[in-house]
Amino acid sequence: xxxxxxxxxxxxxxxxxxxxxxxxxxYEASESSVRPCFASNPSETERLVWNxxxxxxxxxxxxxxxxxxxxxxxxxxxxRAIVELIKENQVDRKxxxxxxxxxxxxxxxxxxxxxxxxxRLTEYCERCLTRxxxxxxxxxxxxxxxxxxxxxxxxxxHLDWMSLFKKCxxxxxxxxxxPLCYCTECSIExxxxxxxxRINAPEELLTFHLVRALHxxxxxxxxxxxxxxxxxxxxxxxxxxxxxxxxxxxYDYVPGMSLEPPPPLVFKExxxxxxxxxxxx
Amino acid sequence: MLSIKSENLRIILEDLAxxxxxxxxxxxxxxFEFSRLRKAEEIRLDYTNARxxxxxxxxxxxxxxxxxxxxxxxxxxxxxDFKAVLFGVRPCDASALSVLDSILLKPPxxxxxxxxxxxxxxxxxxxxxKPLEECFCNVFETGPVRGFGEDLTLTPMDKIFxxxxxxxxxLALVEEFRKLFAEADGRLLEEHENLTxxxxxxxxxxxxxxxxxxxxxxxxxxxxxxxxxxxxCIECxxxxxxxPLCYCFESEDCLxxxxxxxxxxxxxxxxxxxxxxxxxxxxxxxxxxxxLHRFCHKLSRIPLAFNAYGCIGCGRCxxxxxxxxxxxxxxxxxx
Numbered sequence: 001x002x003x004x005x006x007x008x009x010x011x012x013x014x015x016x017x018x019x020x021x022x023x024x025x026x027y028e029a030s031e032s033s034v035r036p037c038f039a040s041n042p043s044e045t046e047r048l049v050w051n052x053x054x055x056x057x058x059x060x061x062x063x064x065x066x067x068x069x070x071x072x073x074x075x076x077x078x079x080r081a082i083v084e085l086i087k088e089n090q091v092d093r094k095x096x097x098x099x100x101x102x103x104x105x106x107x108x109x110x111x112x113x114x115x116x117x118x119x120r121l122t123e124y125c126e127r128c129l130t131r132x133x134x135x136x137x138x139x140x141x142x143x144x145x146x147x148x149x150x151x152x153x154x155x156x157x158h159l160d161w162m163s164l165f166k167k168c169x170x171x172x173x174x175x176x177x178x179p180l181c182y183c184t185e186c187s188i189e190x191x192x193x194x195x196x197x198r199i200n201a202p203e204e205l206l207t208f209h210l211v212r213a214l215h216x217x218x219x220x221x222x223x224x225x226x227x228x229x230x231x232x233x234x235x236x237x238x239x240x241x242x243x244x245x246x247x248x249x250x251y252d253y254v255p256g257m258s259l260e261p262p263p264p265l266v267f268k269e270x271x272x273x274x275x276x277x278x279x280x281x
Numbered sequence: 282m283l284s285i286k287s288e289n290l291r292i293i294l295e296d297l298a299x300x301x302x303x304x305x306x307x308x309x310x311x312x313f314e315f316s317r318l319r320k321a322e323e324i325r326l327d328y329t330n331a332r333x334x335x336x337x338x339x340x341x342x343x344x345x346x347x348x349x350x351x352x353x354x355x356x357x358x359x360x361x362d363f364k365a366v367l368f369g370v371r372p373c374d375a376s377a378l379s380v381l382d383s384i385l386l387k388p389p390x391x392x393x394x395x396x397x398x399x400x401x402x403x404x405x406x407x408x409x410x411k412p413l414e415e416c417f418c419n420v421f422e423t424g425p426v427r428g429f430g431e432d433l434t435l436t437p438m439d440k441i442f443x444x445x446x447x448x449x450x451x452l453a454l455v456e457e458f459r460k461l462f463a464e465a466d467g468r469l470l471e472e473h474e475n476l477t478x479x480x481x482x483x484x485x486x487x488x489x490x491x492x493x494x495x496x497x498x499x500x501x502x503x504x505x506x507x508x509x510x511x512x513x514c515i516e517c518x519x520x521x522x523x524x525p526l527c528y529c530f531e532s533e534d535c536l537x538x539x540x541x542x543x544x545x546x547x548x549x550x551x552x553x554x555x556x557x558x559x560x561x562x563x564x565x566x567x568x569x570x571x572x573l574h575r576f577c578h579k580l581s582r583i584p585l586a587f588n589a590y591g592c593i594g595c596g597r598c599x600x601x602x603x604x605x606x607x608x609x610x611x612x613x614x615x616x
Contacts, residue, residue, distance in 0.1 A: 169333070169523075173518075
């Protein structure tokens, strides 16, 4: 067991024992990798692990714990997702105890039928903006074993997006694993009137992916949960990163980095749409 | 048993490819998949297994059922000619086809679309010599050397392939290229037997299942197990869509210029909308119910009704599930 892992377990255990939280959401070992773990009993914290396979963004589970005190193990990007969820009024900061873990990147997953000989960091981890969550109640430091990041690769301009989209099965794993896809009526899934048909038609895949991309623009925290869940390995984070870059240039906004300022496309009652955004530049 | 030299197999594959009648494994975008090929040289004989199972050729993601024209009424669209040889299917996936046969081709409710595709595609399986870590075909005896849904079984030996003819259709294909095949000699038979024994022994999964026990899964399933997994489950469709045996579909009517067309396509029982009725009633309202249903359907109801397991141990759902829900755990606990 690594030192951060030990620290994490002790911390989670004491939070549960003292009744600070009802549940701690973390990662546990599965037979082939890691998977989400929901510890509500102090003894269950023994299962918690922290390593480079912890890809899934646990913030996507937070909305299921409304009005309950919950602890969450958060990487830098998970923390950014929590920040966005707070800004978008989806979760209450008071209910969440953020156990930030210093992250040095996660490995690209090894998926069915294609064992890769060497493990390497995901591309989106190489673009990482923060290794520690912007909001935190506790911090578990890494054991100093921080690997070098390569400079970020090129943008998505060289990719043949149409042929990548054509592989899509519309399994919805990108939507369902995303911490910020929380619409109860999803415009690209069973919405009436239908924007796109329920049954996957190749000519509608562009619509599907562009609608999702536009909804992620300026909101995506680039945690890569969608990309690492995708069974056909579409590099979605690269696409959303491009849109985020546009937002950064035009609105000076980077999602999830701090609780201020408000997201550019959000407006309060009495305020005109985009007042903040248009004033900015 | 017959045998065929690698170079002779190439000749057959090239001939099929030139007639646009070859579907075979290739590497695309960093994983293996089946694709219709014009040139046989693209084939990857060293492939592990296809990410998306070959069921997509028999039960396509989207399929036209009929068209309806306000003036002409219902018009049946003849299915396009899909004649092909599906080469290199792993024995587990071939076995899935045989299970699908017993479900979808059982009178009186035969699936005409599936039947049509099944008739027009010849399946040649290729034994697995390097099973993946997630594989557990040995549990259901659907591999690694020999499955039970293919027309021909090919086993790669040293520079040659052992060929086992499994159906009259397979025999007809062999007859077409008879000169390229040879009768297997005693030595090859012995080597084949040794290889089979070695490969079965090497499978790293030591799960044993008992059909009588699994049938009781529905009654004896412990709630904590399914609740725990339900809490994790994100309700995507990866497990169903990548399962070589999941055959549930939904249908949808689409408006085209002046007519309607009804399509059918893949559906998943994990989705909350799968059993939700118009009245709002949902007999499987919770995620735990739906997960339990999925496992029960595969491991106890299909065996009861069709005398075959609804899982063939390919390991796709185990490997691809983003949250690590593992059917092997169910097998260990209740098998």
